[in-house]
Amino acid sequence: MSTIIPLGDVDPQLVEDLLDRAFEPERKQRTAYKVREGAHWLETLSFAALDDNEMLAGTIQCWPVALTDPDGRAHPMIMVGPVAVLPHLQKVGYGQALMHAMIGALNPMAPLPLVLIGDPEYYERFFGFSAAHTGGWTLPGPYEQHRLLCRCDNPAVLPAEGTLGPWRG
Numbered sequence: 001m002s003t004i005i006p007l008g009d010v011d012p013q014l015v016e017d018l019l020d021r022a023f024e025p026e027r028k029q030r031t032a033y034k035v036r037e038g039a040h041w042l043e044t045l046s047f048a049a050l051d052d053n054e055m056l057a058g059t060i061q062c063w064p065v066a067l068t069d070p071d072g073r074a075h076p077m078i079m080v081g082p083v084a085v086l087p088h089l090q091k092v093g094y095g096q097a098l099m100h101a102m103i104g105a106l107n108p109m110a111p112l113p114l115v116l117i118g119d120p121e122y123y124e125r126f127f128g129f130s131a132a133h134t135g136g137w138t139l140p141g142p143y144e145q146h147r148l149l150c151r152c153d154n155p156a157v158l159p160a161e162g163t164l165g166p167w168r169g
Contacts, residue, residue: 130151
């Protein structure tokens with residue numbers, strides 16, 4: 001169905017055009033952009049999906065972020081998103097293929113928590129994300145608390161409280 005390639009192999013303007021079509025040009029005003037402000041996406045965890053005609057169908061980007069606890073300690077995490085698929089190609093598996101590629105590329109020897117803002121039913125059902133440990137977390141902008149999701153092999157390492165923002169380490 002699709003071919004998954006490194007996002008770095010795609011013209012950045014094509015990625016921007018796809019993101020505008022999948023969301024809207026005002027997408028850069030969203031809170032997720034503030035969380036990862038100033039960071040560069042992680043090349044080893046960011047991918048593109050090509051359709052059967054080798055045209056760009058979707059992308060996934062991951063970013064270095066940190067949850068800063070009330071004591072000022074930064075806990076590194078990986079922010080997943082945007083996961084973007086062209087509107088006419090949504091719901092046919094490109095998004096899932098991109099998520100599986102990203103999860104498969106994670107280093108099992110250094111499993112940082114993954115965090116995203118998204119549909120809890122979808123991301124929990126297919127990928128194990130949950131809002132169970134994010135209730136005390138805040139973001140630098142408006143968001144719906146139940147959509148702040150995390151996936152972590154060992155939830156005991158997650159701070160109960162903190163503010164998510166760019167990694168400054």
